[in-house]
Amino acid sequence: MQAGLSAPVPEGEHGLRGGEERRPHHAWSDKHPAYEILNGPSGKGLDDLFTPEINSIAPAPFNGDWTKDNAATQQYDGYKVQAVLNEIDGKDHSGTKTAAVPGIFGMNFQAVSTAQKLPTSDGLTGGYLQGGTVPGPLLSKALDFVNASVGKFESALAASGHAKDTTVILSAKHGQSPMDASTLTRVPDSAIIDGLNATWKSAHPGSADLVAFSTDDDIMQLWLSDHSQAAAQFAKDYLAAHPAAGNDINGAAKTVTTSGLSKVYAGSEVANYFGTQTSDARYPDILGIAQTGVVYTGGKAKIAEHGGASADDRDVPLVVSGANDEHARTVTTAVETTQIAPTILKTLGLDPNKLQAVQIEGTKTLPQR
Structure with a gap:
C-alpha cells in the first residue's frame, strides 16, 4: 500500500x-x-x-x-x-x-x-x-x-x-493471492527447478543447469542459460508434463498438475505477452501463470504472495x-494505477505529456467524476 x-x-x-x-x-x-x-x-x-x-x-x-x-x-x-x-x-x-x-x-x-x-x-x-x-x-x-x-x-x-x-x-x-485461504496450495519451486535441470542435462550431457535465475511467487519467471527458442520450448514442455507436490492451508499434502501452472509462455511467446521485441534481453525465457491459489514457497511460512496475474493481485x-x-463520490469508470502519475503532474500544473509512458501508451489522467 x-x-x-x-x-x-x-x-x-x-x-x-x-x-x-x-x-x-x-x-x-x-x-x-x-x-x-x-x-x-x-x-x-x-x-x-x-x-x-x-x-x-x-x-x-x-x-x-x-x-x-x-x-x-x-x-x-x-x-x-x-x-x-x-x-x-x-x-x-x-x-x-x-x-x-x-x-x-x-x-x-x-x-x-x-x-x-x-x-x-x-x-x-x-x-x-x-x-x-x-x-x-x-x-x-x-x-x-x-x-x-x-x-x-x-x-x-x-x-x-x-x-x-x-x-x-x-x-x-499490488494485492496478494489467494485471498480465499481454502484455495491455497504452497508449492516448493526448488523441486520443480531441480527436476527441470536434471532432465535438461540428461538430454544434453555436459550442459550447465538450464535455469540460471528464477523469481517465483504466485507466478513463475525463469531465465535460462540457453536463450534459444528450442530450450524455452523444452522447459515449457517439462513444466506442462509434470505434477508438483505441495500443501494446503492446513499443511496437508496436496498435488497440483502441470507444475501448478495454468498457462506457460516460452521464448517469443513471453515477448509477445509483455509487448516487447524478441531482441529485448530483459524478459524471462519462461513465464508461467499460476493456477488459482498456488504460491511457490517452501514450508508453511506464507498464505499468500504477489506478482501473478489473478484479480487478487491486480485489483x-x-x-x-x-x-x-x-x-x-465513487467513480465507477474503470481505471488503472498507471493513471496516477499523469494525474499528479496535472494537479501540479505540469504537463502529463512530458512523461515518456504517457507519450508511448497514451495514458490518461484519472477521471474527475
Missing part, C-alpha cells in the same frame, strides 16, 4: 523561467535502496530518498527481518511515517535539516502486506476470512495502523497550513482526496 501526497508548487517553481523548466522538491520513502531507480535516467528525480531495508534484521524482541512479525513491520513503517511528518514540517526525512515542503512526496506501507501473508503473528490470524471477503484480525489491525498513520499526515498538513492545498492519493502496488483500492473536493 502506498500513500502519496501532492502539494501545490510555489510560484516560480514550475513553468518556463529564462528558457528552463524547473520542478518542485521531490521526496519518497520505500522498502529497498533499489528504489533509487525513482531518480530516473538523470539521477536527479528525487531530492530526499529514505529507503531503510525491510529485509534487514529487526532488533529484539523480534527474530529475523522486519517482515517476519507484523508488529515489527508496523515499527518499521513507523520510521517512514515519521520521515513524511518531518517533510510536512519543512525538514528533510531525518528531521535534522531545513528543507522545502515537497511538491510530490509519500511512502510505501508494508504492514498490510505482511498481515496478508503471515499465517499468524502477535497472537492473531493473518489473511482474510469468509472466503476472502473480510479482513481477518491481524489484517484489520494493520489496516487500522495505516489509517491512523494517514490521520497523522492529515493533522500535520492542517497544522502546517497545507490541508487545503494538498491532494492525498492512497493506492497499492487494488484507489482513493484520491483532492484539495478542492468537498463531497465524497
